[in-house]
Amino acid sequence: MYYAWGDQDSTTQPCHNSSSKNTLNASGTGEADEESGKDNVQAKRRKVSIETEPDNCVSLTAGTDTNRDNEESTGPSEETRSMRQVHSDSRFPLRKPRQEPIVPVMTPTSTDKLLSGIWRQIHAEVKWGQPNLIVDPDAYIRGGMSKEAFRLVNTMCLTCHSQSQSSRALEIIVQAYWVDCYEARIVAFQLEQPLLSVTEARMMVLREACAVLRLTEKELRNRLGIWRGYKEIKEAGGWPSLVFAGSGVYRFCKYRIGFKEGLTTRLRHLRQSFEVAADTLHPQWRQLLGIVGQASPPRYTGHPHEWVIMDSHLAQPLKSTYRHLGMEELDYQFIDKSVINQDMFGGRDPRQMPQINPDICSTCAERQSDNITLNRCSCFPDLFGCVRLPSAVQLVGTQNGKNNGVVARRDFERGAAIGEFIGLITNGIEGQDVMIGGSESHRYQIYQGQMGNFTRFINHSCNPNSQFQRFYWRGSERIVVVSRGVLSGSEITVDYSDHYWSSLDKVCLCGELCCRFLGKRAGSFEG
Numbered sequence: 406m407y408y409a410w411g412d413q414d415s416t417t418q419p420c421h422n423s424s425s426k427n428t429l430n431a432s433g434t435g436e437a438d439e440e441s442g443k444d445n446v447q448a449k450r451r452k453v454s455i456e457t458e459p460d461n462c463v464s465l466t467a468g469t470d471t472n473r474d475n476e477e478s479t480g481p482s483e484e485t486r487s488m489r490q491v492h493s494d495s496r497f498p499l500r501k502p503r504q505e506p507i508v509p510v511m512t513p514t515s516t517d518k519l520l521s522g523i524w525r526q527i528h529a530e531v532k533w534g535q536p537n538l539i540v541d542p543d544a545y546i547r548g549g550m551s552k553e554a555f556r557l558v559n560t561m562c563l564t565c566h567s568q569s570q571s572s573r574a575l576e577i578i579v580q581a582y583w584v585d586c587y588e589a590r591i592v593a594f595q596l597e598q599p600l601l602s603v604t605e606a607r608m609m610v611l612r613e614a615c616a617v618l619r620l621t622e623k624e625l626r627n628r629l630g631i632w633r634g635y636k637e638i639k640e641a642g643g644w645p646s647l648v649f650a651g652s653g654v655y656r657f658c659k660y661r662i663g664f665k666e667g668l669t670t671r672l673r674h675l676r677q678s679f680e681v682a683a684d685t686l687h688p689q690w691r692q693l694l695g696i697v698g699q700a701s702p703p704r705y706t707g708h709p710h711e712w713v714i715m716d717s718h719l720a721q722p723l724k725s726t727y728r729h730l731g732m733e734e735l736d737y738q739f740i741d742k743s744v745i746n747q748d749m750f751g752g753r754d755p756r757q758m759p760q761i762n763p764d765i766c767s768t769c770a771e772r773q774s775d776n777i778t779l780n781r782c783s784c785f786p787d788l789f790g791c792v793r794l795p796s797a798v799q800l801v802g803t804q805n806g807k808n809n810g811v812v813a814r815r816d817f818e819r820g821a822a823i824g825e826f827i828g829l830i831t832n833g834i835e836g837q838d839v840m841i842g843g844s845e846s847h848r849y850q851i852y853q854g855q856m857g858n859f860t861r862f863i864n865h866s867c868n869p870n871s872q873f874q875r876f877y878w879r880g881s882e883r884i885v886v887v888s889r890g891v892l893s894g895s896e897i898t899v900d901y902s903d904h905y906w907s908s909l910d911k912v913c914l915c916g917e918l919c920c921r922f923l924g925k926r927a928g929s930f931e932g
């Protein structure tokens with residue numbers, strides 16, 4: 406069974422105490438629309454009347470929206486009432502004005518920076534070089550690290566160090582591994598020369614290494630501290646945390662401040678998440694571990710969001726995470742672009758709005774183009790008119806009965822796009838979750854029952870950190886999940902609306918103090 410969303414009335418929102426009305430232009434700046442040279446575009450801009458709330462609950466009444474005019478003033482028609490539907494907002498997300506902080510602000514810790522660097526690198530495009538020096542020192546560690554084997558590892562360490570920056574990951578892998586070899590060599594040395602103390606054995610092994618690495622003992626001792634840091638990171642967060650750590654990890658391990666900030670606990674917590682993201686986004690990353698004899702096939706294959714991160718055990722395949730609810734396996738296809746139901750629209754794209762100029766952004770009045778060199782619209786620079794990178798989000802199993810949810814793997818500043826709400830562009834679906842688009846006379850639905858993207862898994866909160874936002878790209882209406890300020894690691898939530906909950910026989914589990922639907926089931930809620 407597929408859960409269904411209810412009607413959303415975009416004119417009413419939660420937590421209303423008192424409100425004051427402001428008129429804003431579509432870009433939400435509150436400035437007058439009459440800017441020289443842009444009159445023709447400005448004339449088309451929609452004005453929206455926004456009721457500002459004391460907290461982040463902002464209720465919106467769309468004004469002269471070209472597509473939604475009738476509906477906003479008269480409320481949903483009988484047709485839309487009978488379906489459980491979600492509407493989007495037409496106003497552009499407000500960006501906070503830049504201002505000097507007047508109170509002390511929290512700055513990210515070294516650990517925050519290291520973790521966000523790892524996530525950034527995992528979601529970036531990475532070019533992998535093939536390691537040209539492969540030995541199998543693992544066997545030596547287990548079988549006793551002989552002088553010759555240790556010399557080989559030292560040579561490999563030296564070679565990797567002198568390679569270019571693109572081989573930095575290789576260098577770090579080898580250096581973390583070198584620490585294991587060094588410890589193993591000390592044990593072997595003591596067996597070879599039982600009369601020596603541990604300290605003497607350490608000294609001797611250090612000298613063996615210095616001779617090959619062309620370092621003084623002092624230099625190697627300093628490096629040993631850093632390399633031990635790499636090993637600690639690898640042991641807590643797994644190899645991906647080191648491979649994708651980037652160049653900042655050197656300073657991090659040199660000054661070791663982050664290790665006192667609960668680094669290892671946080672890395673341990675993220676270990677599965679790193680591995681799922683690394684395996685699905687860069688299936689070849691494990692080949693790098695071949696240099697230390699630890700190459701292995703990816704554990705997680707397929708689309709990054711076909712895996713659900715669980716708190717206490719291994720990540721689970723998405724399709725299996727509905728069984729415990731007595732539901733069938735979820736058969737969901739991840740797609741990058743919405744698919745149009747051709748039978749319904751006969752080759753026409755119902756999202757295309759003839760009254761919107763496809764070349765000029767109706768929000769910022771800049772040129773829109775799919776050619777990134779010509780595009781000047783930067784309303785949602787990660788989504789439209791750009792090279793799209795993978796969405797820095799993951800599916801997680803929630804702990805409070807909501808089943809799956811979506812967690813951010815980077816900060817999304819207020820006003821930034823998190824993703825486009827995509828699915829099957831269709832019409833006439835009733836009793837299931839659908840997003841309503843178009844105008845009263847040209848209605849369409851975005852249905853995510855069988856296909857779509859991660860936005861299908863975003864849960865509701867009565868105090869949400871994101872919202873659905875209407876936007877026009879090249880004259881085509883799009884629904885974008887826009888951040889109201891989302892920090893990396895937090896669950897992404899939206900407000901499904903009163904209509905959704907009023908027709909759903911479920912209790913809201915958002916856990917917010919201002920929850921509007923706690924203990925209220927369909928029929929008992931008077932939205």
Ligand SMILES: C[S@@+](CC[C@H](N)C(=O)[O-])C[C@H]1O[C@@H](n2cnc3c(N)ncnc32)[C@H](O)[C@@H]1O
Pocket residue numbers: 408409410806807808809810838861862863864865866911912913914915
């Ligand atoms: C669009 S789905 C969201 C993803 C869903 N949690 C899942 O695992 O597939 C909407 C459904 O999630 C559940 N849900 C979302 N937010 C909730 C909340 N705040 N409280 C209770 N259930 C929620 C409800 O079952 C709802 O019908």
